[in-house]
Amino acid sequence: MKLISAPFRWFKKYFWKLTAVFLVALFAYGFYLDAQIKTRFDGNKWVVPAQLFARPLTLQQGQEINRDEILQELSLLGYRQVSQIRQPGEYTLQGGELRVFRRAFAFADGFESARQLRLKLQNDRLVSIYDNAVTSQVNEARLEPMMVTRIITQSREDRILLTLEDIPTSLIETLIMTEDRDFYHHHGVAPLAILRALVANIKAGRTVQGGSTLTQQLAKNLFLTRERSLIRKINEAIMAVIIDLRYSKDEIIETYLNEVFLGQRGDLAIHGFGLASYYYFNRPLEELNLAEQATLVGMVKGPSAYNPFRHPQNTRKRRDVVLRTLFEQDIIDKEMYTDAVESPLNAVDKGILSQHKYPAFMQQVNRELRQVLPAKDLRESGIKIFSTLDPHIQRAAEQATEKTLTALQSSRDTVALNAAIIASDFRTGGIRALVGGKEFDYQGFNRVLDARRPVGSLIKPAVYLTALEQPAVYTLATPIEDKPIRLKSSYGKYWEPQNVDKQFRGSVPLLTALSHSLNVPTVKLGMTLGLENVADTIERLGVKEKFDTYPAMTLGALNLSPRQVNQMYQTIANVGIRQELHSISAISTHDDIPIWYRMNVPEQRVDKAAAYLVNYALHKVTREGTGKRLKQVFPRVNFAGKTGTTDDYRDSWFSGMDNQLATTIWVGNDDNLETGLTGSAGAMSIFINMQRDIYPKSFNQAFPEGIGIAHFAPEDGSRKVPGCANGLSVPAYLPALPGATTCDGKPPQETKEKSLWERLFGS
Numbered sequence: 001m002k003l004i005s006a007p008f009r010w011f012k013k014y015f016w017k018l019t020a021v022f023l024v025a026l027f028a029y030g031f032y033l034d035a036q037i038k039t040r041f042d043g044n045k046w047v048v049p050a051q052l053f054a055r056p057l058t059l060q061q062g063q064e065i066n067r068d069e070i071l072q073e074l075s076l077l078g079y080r081q082v083s084q085i086r087q088p089g090e091y092t093l094q095g096g097e098l099r100v101f102r103r104a105f106a107f108a109d110g111f112e113s114a115r116q117l118r119l120k121l122q123n124d125r126l127v128s129i130y131d132n133a134v135t136s137q138v139n140e141a142r143l144e145p146m147m148v149t150r151i152i153t154q155s156r157e158d159r160i161l162l163t164l165e166d167i168p169t170s171l172i173e174t175l176i177m178t179e180d181r182d183f184y185h186h187h188g189v190a191p192l193a194i195l196r197a198l199v200a201n202i203k204a205g206r207t208v209q210g211g212s213t214l215t216q217q218l219a220k221n222l223f224l225t226r227e228r229s230l231i232r233k234i235n236e237a238i239m240a241v242i243i244d245l246r247y248s249k250d251e252i253i254e255t256y257l258n259e260v261f262l263g264q265r266g267d268l269a270i271h272g273f274g275l276a277s278y279y280y281f282n283r284p285l286e287e288l289n290l291a292e293q294a295t296l297v298g299m300v301k302g303p304s305a306y307n308p309f310r311h312p313q314n315t316r317k318r319r320d321v322v323l324r325t326l327f328e329q330d331i332i333d334k335e336m337y338t339d340a341v342e343s344p345l346n347a348v349d350k351g352i353l354s355q356h357k358y359p360a361f362m363q364q365v366n367r368e369l370r371q372v373l374p375a376k377d378l379r380e381s382g383i384k385i386f387s388t389l390d391p392h393i394q395r396a397a398e399q400a401t402e403k404t405l406t407a408l409q410s411s412r413d414t415v416a417l418n419a420a421i422i423a424s425d426f427r428t429g430g431i432r433a434l435v436g437g438k439e440f441d442y443q444g445f446n447r448v449l450d451a452r453r454p455v456g457s458l459i460k461p462a463v464y465l466t467a468l469e470q471p472a473v474y475t476l477a478t479p480i481e482d483k484p485i486r487l488k489s490s491y492g493k494y495w496e497p498q499n500v501d502k503q504f505r506g507s508v509p510l511l512t513a514l515s516h517s518l519n520v521p522t523v524k525l526g527m528t529l530g531l532e533n534v535a536d537t538i539e540r541l542g543v544k545e546k547f548d549t550y551p552a553m554t555l556g557a558l559n560l561s562p563r564q565v566n567q568m569y570q571t572i573a574n575v576g577i578r579q580e581l582h583s584i585s586a587i588s589t590h591d592d593i594p595i596w597y598r599m600n601v602p603e604q605r606v607d608k609a610a611a612y613l614v615n616y617a618l619h620k621v622t623r624e625g626t627g628k629r630l631k632q633v634f635p636r637v638n639f640a641g642k643t644g645t646t647d648d649y650r651d652s653w654f655s656g657m658d659n660q661l662a663t664t665i666w667v668g669n670d671d672n673l674e675t676g677l678t679g680s681a682g683a684m685s686i687f688i689n690m691q692r693d694i695y696p697k698s699f700n701q702a703f704p705e706g707i708g709i710a711h712f713a714p715e716d717g718s719r720k721v722p723g724c725a726n727g728l729s730v731p732a733y734l735p736a737l738p739g740a741t742t743c744d745g746k747p748p749q750e751t752k753e754k755s756l757w758e759r760l761f762g763s
Contacts, residue, residue: 060140067098077143096121100119159274176214180214220236263299291341294319364448369584388585390432400686417669418438420447423661429579447562479508543560630687638658652678668682719737
């Protein structure tokens, strides 16, 4: 008895002191936990990935565009075709009219609310655009851009932050009814719920019900590990109480909705309902129907077990349990319940977030991003990057590369072919597509940006442009000598350039020399003009790095990257106006505050009239010259372009333009082995396959000031009056031309103005 009473008396004696010590320790521990919670909640709770958006599709009245192009864009954006549009993200076809309920979106230049648009198309042209909000025609409207990818930080977590206003109340109600019915009544923990769960688990002999509140789940996700221990559960409960005391229910539920773990995408964790909605359904959260919302809520219990891609049957059963709960609690009626449980899962296994991330294009983005936003913290603060990427053109470029290389490789087993493509909007300089090699998912060596290869005949337009900038001396009809030439190098060796067909023509018009890519006339013209002057033209077209000048340079003995070549052709296609090639157009913060805009400063780097004449010649390349196969494949589309082939057929090049894009393509072997491919057989074949998928528009340019049609004698390039036999009629800069002579070379007779008497009565 004494042995029992002694400890009891000791405990009784020190009870209040022990209690005080315990309370002080508990208070101190609570204060420590509170500091942790406050730091996390009041600061940046998460490192949010940057979002990269594609270009928005802009629709303009009178624009050349067909219905399939718009439908393709709507499909990419996850719009649903319905019989009658009721909410954003839906469209309908009614006769010749396309009705689109465009989503609200914070564009780089400002927020635009949702709009109901009526688009009338006729003969592949957008005839009119009606906006229901203003009940009248508008000249322009744009669809929101596709979210291309998300630039993940080292945390390997991904989420789209939403505010409570962004989240459908029906989803919040479904979550609370399923996971924590007493959420708005308890203080972080719910003892009765814990007891109910304990009884249910004992009866079942296994864990069938949890007693954790949403606040406890949030505490566990934000601050604790997933280990199952009593200490962890105690910490979870204390933290939940502190969170409930310090923050409002709205703040807690908003944080939970952004934090909850809802699956895995490769090695990336998917957090929050905002991202999960895109990943599983390819649509924003506010557009999900009741059944789709119930699917996501059901996944909270076990994202792996209820993954709709891997376990669709389990997912559907879990979804129906959630719907049954809503029905039993009178949240939905029987008709809504029946419709929801009978609907399919609608999970989109090939949504935008499950596709690859265009690593070659992303390399260009990251290089620009480091220049315009040097601060790493800013780049990792959830910024929104508005890029110039066109997903349709990118996909067409990739598919054309794969298809063409597969066909070409079948007869070249000993030489591994590779390719690079860059396509840009030549009017703005925005890069629309970039393929760094045949392995599209490969994040290593980027041939567009970093490979330097001899460019062959792709350099020739710069030679002829140098000449045509002297309109008093050179026209498209000026004869260029095509006779054998022998040049001595600085090393004492002789170089005798040849035309591809080994023939000499005596002389040819400048137009013929360029359109048929004749080597000897090009070299002679370049030497006459002066190699330094040709080099200056190449620099003005956009090649910034220095290079040696020597005669072979005029035939492309000059190593450039596909990006540098495309910059040159962008300037030529844009009638001499150089726009810096770029992949980023604007950047804003995660809450849509603009922080950077690209300020395009167009520069007239070469003469406008001369550039137009070169474009005319490049059009002839695709009609009757080395690129004439384009006319055979696309008889109704006008292109301009230039093929290029280097010595021993090691490099195959093509740069081509329609009315939207300047596209540069290289095909070759990384080890510089012979491929046996000309520019037409290799690179241009990719261009043709690519154009088949992107609805090319005819390359058309209005005459610049001073340009008009003139008539010339092809043998000597002299200007003639119209109608001479075998005359050459081509565009020319008229103010610089001498007067025309008659077909026999005489000055035309002046016609004396008749008097009034002569006009009335003749004489």
